[in-house]
Amino acid sequence: MSDRISVAKTYKLYIGGAFPRSESGRSYPVTDHKGAFLANAAQGSRKDARDAVGAARKAFPGWSGATAYNRGQVLYRVAEMLEGRREQFIAEVSAAEGVPAKKAQSLVDAAIDRWVWYAGWTDKIASVLGAANPVAGPYFSFSTPEPTGVVAVLAPQQSSLLGLVSVVAPVIASGNTAVVVTSQDRPLPAITLSEVLATSDLPGGVVNLLTGRTAEIAPWLASHADVNALDLTGAPESIRADLERSAAGTVKRVLRARPSEDFTREPDLSRIRAYLETKTVWHPMGV
Template identity: 80%
Template sequence: MSDRVTVSKTYKLFVGGAFPRSESGRTYPVSDSRGRFLANAAQASRKDLREAVVAARGAFGKWSGATAYNRGQVLYRVAELLEGRREQFAAEVAAGEGAPSRRAQSIVDAAIDRWVWYAGWTDKLATVLGAANPVAGPYFSFSVPEPTGVVGVLAPPDSSLLGLVSVLAPVLAVGATAVVVASEDRPLPAITLAEVLATSDVPGGVVNLLTGHTAELAPWLAAHADVNALDLAGAPVEQRAELERAAAGTVTRVLRVGRGEPDWTTGPDIGRLRALVETKTVWHPMGV
């Protein structure tokens, strides 16, 4: 029997709930931690990014308008599907990050647990971040958290699954939509997560995932006038100041990276939820 011909995978982008090729037709090779070829990934262009932002904006009304309870159920369903593909995620994390099998499995378990944690926050945000304000006069005054809109996410380059979940799950939990630039060198867990989202109850366009060169895509994402917030978690260190300046030009909220690189294993943070909402205060006269 002759040896089989190796059929290499070429993964696509995830935009608007579908899996299109990059309009440029470009791809780039993805290798494991030892430099061995794994697959080809689509290399997104500026046009792909614009289409992803359009898709995210189009999905924002439905997703932000859903009840908090419904969003929580949808996100919990994603966690169930993640659990069902646990072995695949572990293999991809082990290959990309060079982690031993047991370590890779613990990373996947932490990512699933973190997704569940943020799913549980969806119907608690209004209580924790909102308030009934004391006022002098015959009025009621309420402060209510609302999602900021379309969030551009530069995924952490070294934590291809746990870091990605840590920055993406809070975006969805507050009711915002996302355009994600996956880890350039380790995109496979992000691509598999996109496949999970496509088969879950998350509406198309709520999450749009691009693969390619982060340094090429980040400036266009930062300067896009229809992006309301930008998470710099995976931005190259030498590019962060430039990206903040570009975001300032369109009054885009920026989630900065603290000193040193984040440790994504330390646990979830409600601060990310707080950073992705805007507070609307409503006054209403009594007796009306």
């Protein structure tokens, strides 16, 4: 068998459930931690980013309107699919991050478990964060959390899979859709994750993944009027403030998460809360 030439994968973007190359025709070489060539990744452009936002917006009514039970099952299905590809991800994470196989294994396991954790949250968020408001008058008033809309996520640069899952799962758990700029130098696990997402009953466009230069793509997302929120986790330090300034143009919700976040720790609700709106509904009571 050692004579066999393996079939190398072409790594592409993931937009609207499809796997296009960058419309710009550009690609960039991805290497392992020692500098050995792994693959060429698509170098996403401004146009790709706008296409991804369009796809995310189009997917929003369906995904936010799906039942929480349904979203929970889809997220759990992602964990199932990821589990089935566990060995592949261990190899890719090991190559991308330069960690020993055992460490890579624990990172992949944690990423799988994170999907399960967030899958369980979908139908509990409203009970934990919502309320019946005891107003001083003859009204029934209740408040429910609702998804903010399209969230642009700048994924962590270091943690290529666990970090990525940790920032994407909370966005979609509550019904948002996402445009994700992957780790610039470690994008391959993310692209393989998109293959998992595509086979997990996740509707096309709910998660869109762009590989390329974070500093090139991020400003277009930060200023895009159809993006409602921005996660700065993987933003280069030098452009963080600029991105926030751009985001202010349409009053985006900005999560100023730091790149130093430790994704091996058990998460809390803060990333779910960051992309929720509280809606309060009133109705009079009477006969």
